[in-house]
Every structure is written in structure tokens, then in C-alpha cells.
Amino acid sequence: MQVSIETTSGLERRLTVGVPADRVDSEVNNRLQKAAKDVRLPGFRPGKVPMKVMQQRFGAGVRQEVLGEVMSQSFQEAVVQENLRPAGQPSIEPRNLEAGKDLEYVATFEVFPDVDVQDMAGFDVERPKAEVTEADVDNIIEVFRKQQGNWGTVERAAQDGDKVNIDYAGTRDGEAFDGGTAEGSDLELGSGRMIPGFEDGIVGMSAGEEKTLSLSFPEDYHAEELKGAAVEFKVTLNSVEEMKLAELDEALFESYGVTEGGEEQFRKEVSENMGRELRNAVESRVKQQVMDAVVDAHEGVDIPQALIAQEVDAMRSQMFQQFGGAGAQDMDLKSLLPDEMFAENAERRVKLGLVLSEMIGKFDLKADADKVRETIEELASTYEQPEEVVNWYYSNQEQLSSVESKVLEDSVVEKLLEGANITDKECSYQDALAQAQAGAQN
Structure with a gap:
């Protein structure tokens, strides 16, 4: 197989690949011979259809199928041979598909950039410092009473x-x-x-x-x-x-999952849930600031446009589903939700993903099994049957991988915070939640 590579611009590469004719022709013949054993044609006994007839009737279709597979396989072989990391799918331009002659095509694609991880020591982080007060618990309980009122x-x-x-x-x-x-x-x-x-x-x-x-x-x-x-x-x-407002009685307590212990237990569980929410909000706000600092420190990273386009599509689909999207097949989503709505955030997400991936490798971080378990148990603790939720996560590879990715991200944050200037800022419970929410929307 002959391969030549050309850098066209930035991250874009152009591969010219030549594949010996025998690789295609022999596979076409093998498939026709195999098919001849089962094909039924008028005037021929089963399994006795001549190869010449098979070529005439099915040769073009089989060859087209084989060409597609060979181009896909040889492209993968070529990028491995040239030590390239494609970002997104290639654009394939056939040069020669003629039978009996070497297959030749040009593949144009982008590659992942080389990311130079910057020294981020000394960046500033403002950490909200708050606590859940009795007044905060009273306010939330009034909200619950209003919801049930x-x-x-x-x-x-x-x-x-x-x-x-x-x-x-x-x-x-x-x-x-x-x-x-x-x-x-x-x-x-x-x-x-x-x-x-x-x-x-x-x-x-x-x-x-x-x-x-x-x-x-x-x-x-x-x-x-x-x-x-x-x-x-x-x-x-x-x-x-x-x-x-609904009365503070057993009916109200049971509607929020408290079946024993009366008002005292109800307040205790409300307070514990608020404390958990506060911890998550503080961690989220700190993480947002670390991620912002990561992006700011790596402004010069080249970003493959193919990855940005993929992220835009993913964000568009996510927004459509959040708004109860139905009948998507009848809608032009790009007109309804144009690329421009997502481009800036998509570019940021892609850049962040590229840099974090490089940091994970540089710091030699792994998704610690105990932290993964702790995270899953924390997520499951808000459900009535937490053990069932834990088992679900461990039986669902996609969900488990999502938690592992979060744990890895958190490990990067912990590593970077070791060199950060952290300032605690006193605030209320509500302010801490509002800061985290505002940061998540940016």
C-alpha cells in the first residue's frame, strides 16, 4: 500500500492512498464464488451458476461494496502507519476505481492538535463559604408547604x-x-x-x-x-x-419520603439534603473557576473544526430534547436552532476536553475505584432504593464511564488547586447556590 501525506493548512491533512488491485479484485472474486453456491437463477442448477454470469449480474454491486470497505480499512491502516490521530471523519475523493488497476483515493481530514500543558500555578479561586441555617430550612419547608398547598x-x-x-x-x-x-x-x-x-x-x-x-x-x-x-x-x-399552605403533618412528611420520626426527622432530612446541595454548589463553583482558568491559560490551542461541529450538533440535540422535542424528523433543526447559538460554547467545551485529556496523561491520573463508588453512592442517596441505583450504574457501562470521567475531571481540579491562590468568601446558602447556577450558565 502506497501512502503520501500533505499538510494543507493548520490541522488539516491530505492522504493519498494507493491500494494494489489484487486486494480489491481477489475479495470481489471470493465473494462472488461464495454467493454462487447459494444463488438461484433461471436456467441454472443451484450452485452451478458460472462465474462469468455472476460477474455480469452481481459484479458491479459487489465491487462497490468491497471498494467502500477497502477504502475504510486502508484509511485506518494508513493513519496508523503515519502515526496520525484523525479528528472526525475523513472526506474521501476517489481517484481511480477501475477494475484491474490499483485503487487510489485522497482522504482529507483534521488531526488532533499537540497540546502543550501550561504551568498554571498561582491562579486565583474564590470559594464560597456558607452554612445551612435554621432560617434556610424554614424557608425551604415553606416552599414545600406551598407546593402541596x-x-x-x-x-x-x-x-x-x-x-x-x-x-x-x-x-x-x-x-x-x-x-x-x-x-x-x-x-x-x-x-x-x-x-x-x-x-x-x-x-x-x-x-x-x-x-x-x-x-x-x-x-x-x-x-x-x-x-x-x-x-x-x-x-x-x-x-x-x-x-x-399545607399543614406540617404526616401527609406532608410522607409526600417527601419521611414516614417515621415526624417533624423532627423531616427537618433533619431537609437539612441534610440542603447540606449536600450546598457542598455540591461550592464544589461546582470552584470547579467552574478552575475550568475557566484552564481555558484562559491555553488560548493558543488549535481546535479541529470537525470536533466543534460535532459538539454543536450534540448541544443542539440536547437543547431540543430538553424542550420536549418531538417530530424532529419533520423539522429543520439547523434553522430552528442555528449553529451560531452554540458555536462559542462548543469551541470552549472542545478546547477544555483536549486540554483536560492531555493533563490526565501528564499527571498520570486514573479513575480511582473508591472515588467512583463514593460518587455513585452520593448520586444514589437521594433515591428511595439507593442500592438498586448503585447496581444500575455498575451494570450500565455508559453510565459508569460517565461517572469515571467526572472522577477524572475532579482529580484534575484537585491537582490544579494545589497550586492555586484560594480565598474563602462568606456568603449565604442561597447566594452560594446562585453563584454556582450563574457560573454553570456561562
């Missing part, structure tokens, strides 16, 4: 937190505008669902009352024609409901 009609003026039923009609310069009118619409006051001033204007109104609100749409409103527009809403309040 019921709305009930009240005969009083509307207050923040109430649910109101309203009719409204919006006008701009005396003319109605699209989306500005509704009847019998439920609205929770304080939810921030409507434009600024709308919900505040309803506070203090009573059932049957009408009111005109003079407001302005935000300058960053999604509808271009309404950005910053001055409008009026005529609002009629039909009814007011307040939330009746």
Missing part, C-alpha cells in the same frame, strides 16, 4: 403573592397591539411574568374593580415594535385567591 378565594384586596384572575386590554396610542389582550387570565402577583409595573399596579385592587395602568415596555423587550413603547392596559380584576 391549595389556592382559595378571598374577599379582600389583592396582595403580593396572591393569584388573581383578570381581563386586560392593552393599547398603544389608542390602538390595540398583538398579544396585549386576554380574558380570564390567571396571574400570580410577584412572579415577574408581566412587564414592570403591571403586577404592582394590581396590588390593592379588589374583585370587580377596573383600573387603567400607564406603563412602558422594557428597552430590551423581545418584540422589536414594542421596545420602550408607552402603552395603557385596562385591567378588570375578576377574583383574588391566596395560597393556603
Whole structure:
């Protein structure tokens, strides 16, 4: 097999591969001879079809099949021979496919870059320092009580937190505008669902009352024609409901998985879950900062466009599924969710993956079995039957590999933190969670 290699630009390589004709022709003949034993054609006994006839009837199709397989196999052999690491699938351009002559084709593809791991000692990390207070537990329990509570009609003026039923009609310069009118619409006051001033204007109104609100749409409103527009809403309040919180009783406790121990045990488990959530949030925030530092320290890394394209496709599919995507076969997802939406984050993810992979090798890190087990048990602890969840992870190779990858990433983070400047910053439980969430969205 003849192989020549050319660097076209950056990470792109072009391989010209020549494969001896005999490798293709002999495989075609072998397959035709094997098929002749079973093929049935009019005028010939089973197993007695002449090779000339087999060539005429099936030769072209079999050859096409063999050519595809030989090009795929020989490409793999060529990249091994030339010590190349392809990133993504190659583009194959046949040069000569003629029977009896050497097969020749050109494969164009990108290779993985050589990543020079930078010394990152001295980078800064701000670590949230918080604790779960009794007040935090009270707040979460009130959320639970609200989730299990019921709305009930009240005969009083509307207050923040109430649910109101309203009719409204919006006008701009005396003319109605699209989306500005509704009847019998439920609205929770304080939810921030409507434009600024709308919900505040309803506070203090009573059932049957009408009111005109003079407001302005935000300058960053999604509808271009309404950005910053001055409008009026005529609002009629039909009814007011307040939330009746669920009682702190056995029914509430059982709905959250606590069947014994009453309120004391319920509070204990809520506090433990919040503590676990806080630890995860702090670890996540610290990890986010380490990953940002890794990306910043390796700005010059070349990134294969093929890997970015793959990551964009994966992110697009993930977003589509998150929004309950159905009937994808009938949609042009690239038009609905264009590449530009994901390109920046995709490039960051790919770069991060390349650098972390190189760091794992440089630091000679392995996915410690005890840490993998500990991580799985932590994930399983929130389920009613944790042992079943643990067994599921260990019986599902894909899920187990995902946990192992996380453990390896965490090992890289621990290694890099050894040389970091870490500053603890006091904050509340809610602030710690908010910081982690904000970092995850960036």
C-alpha cells in the first residue's frame, strides 16, 4: 500500500492512498464464488451458476461494496502507519476505481492538535463559604408547604403573592397591539411574568374593580415594535385567591419520603439534603473557576473544526430534547436552532476536553475505584432504593464511564488547586447556590 501525506493548512491533512488491485479484485472474486453456491437463477442448477454470469449480474454491486470497505480499512491502516490521530471523519475523493488497476483515493481530514500543558500555578479561586441555617430550612419547608398547598378565594384586596384572575386590554396610542389582550387570565402577583409595573399596579385592587395602568415596555423587550413603547392596559380584576399552605403533618412528611420520626426527622432530612446541595454548589463553583482558568491559560490551542461541529450538533440535540422535542424528523433543526447559538460554547467545551485529556496523561491520573463508588453512592442517596441505583450504574457501562470521567475531571481540579491562590468568601446558602447556577450558565 502506497501512502503520501500533505499538510494543507493548520490541522488539516491530505492522504493519498494507493491500494494494489489484487486486494480489491481477489475479495470481489471470493465473494462472488461464495454467493454462487447459494444463488438461484433461471436456467441454472443451484450452485452451478458460472462465474462469468455472476460477474455480469452481481459484479458491479459487489465491487462497490468491497471498494467502500477497502477504502475504510486502508484509511485506518494508513493513519496508523503515519502515526496520525484523525479528528472526525475523513472526506474521501476517489481517484481511480477501475477494475484491474490499483485503487487510489485522497482522504482529507483534521488531526488532533499537540497540546502543550501550561504551568498554571498561582491562579486565583474564590470559594464560597456558607452554612445551612435554621432560617434556610424554614424557608425551604415553606416552599414545600406551598407546593402541596391549595389556592382559595378571598374577599379582600389583592396582595403580593396572591393569584388573581383578570381581563386586560392593552393599547398603544389608542390602538390595540398583538398579544396585549386576554380574558380570564390567571396571574400570580410577584412572579415577574408581566412587564414592570403591571403586577404592582394590581396590588390593592379588589374583585370587580377596573383600573387603567400607564406603563412602558422594557428597552430590551423581545418584540422589536414594542421596545420602550408607552402603552395603557385596562385591567378588570375578576377574583383574588391566596395560597393556603399545607399543614406540617404526616401527609406532608410522607409526600417527601419521611414516614417515621415526624417533624423532627423531616427537618433533619431537609437539612441534610440542603447540606449536600450546598457542598455540591461550592464544589461546582470552584470547579467552574478552575475550568475557566484552564481555558484562559491555553488560548493558543488549535481546535479541529470537525470536533466543534460535532459538539454543536450534540448541544443542539440536547437543547431540543430538553424542550420536549418531538417530530424532529419533520423539522429543520439547523434553522430552528442555528449553529451560531452554540458555536462559542462548543469551541470552549472542545478546547477544555483536549486540554483536560492531555493533563490526565501528564499527571498520570486514573479513575480511582473508591472515588467512583463514593460518587455513585452520593448520586444514589437521594433515591428511595439507593442500592438498586448503585447496581444500575455498575451494570450500565455508559453510565459508569460517565461517572469515571467526572472522577477524572475532579482529580484534575484537585491537582490544579494545589497550586492555586484560594480565598474563602462568606456568603449565604442561597447566594452560594446562585453563584454556582450563574457560573454553570456561562
